[in-house]
Amino acid sequence: MQKIILALVLLLLFNLSSCGNSNEKKIIEEQKELIISIKSLIGKNKIEIEKILGKAERTEKVKPSRTPCLESPCDKSYYESDKFEIVFINNKADWITINEVSNIDNEKDNIILLGLVESEPSYQGTDNTLRWKNIENIKEITFFDNGSGKIDYIYIKAETE
Numbered sequence: 001m002q003k004i005i006l007a008l009v010l011l012l013l014f015n016l017s018s019c020g021n022s023n024e025k026k027i028i029e030e031q032k033e034l035i036i037s038i039k040s041l042i043g044k045n046k047i048e049i050e051k052i053l054g055k056a057e058r059t060e061k062v063k064p065s066r067t068p069c070l071e072s073p074c075d076k077s078y079y080e081s082d083k084f085e086i087v088f089i090n091n092k093a094d095w096i097t098i099n100e101v102s103n104i105d106n107e108k109d110n111i112i113l114l115g116l117v118e119s120e121p122s123y124q125g126t127d128n129t130l131r132w133k134n135i136e137n138i139k140e141i142t143f144f145d146n147g148s149g150k151i152d153y154i155y156i157k158a159e160t161e
Contacts, residue, residue, distance in 0.1 A: 037115030
């Protein structure tokens, strides 16, 4: 009888200890909520982007150096209260900035926040900048730290350097 009681107590303790772990895991998973599947934006024209993000709130002309925009200004459009800034190079979403992410810890596995497969960053700066190069046919993705261990903004260069 004592062996049965001991077994039940051990089983109960095991179940209680594993409950805490599942709560911790749930908190971590909730924190890693997808921001956007970045591949759904890359290479799309304005009409296709509007179907995903809604109508642009404003658009301006820009001339980034070393791009075709230098000779013929490109459109830079802002969506969702400036959460997304997109530069359309050759009329396709190419340079994408994602703002309003300062509630998310800046960590090495954050690439999954963009719907991409987890991988090690190519570069980690002393300022905690995290950069992936040539990941899933995207030239460069950089997570900038706000100085407090959180993400300031995310910058994606899809095709044009």
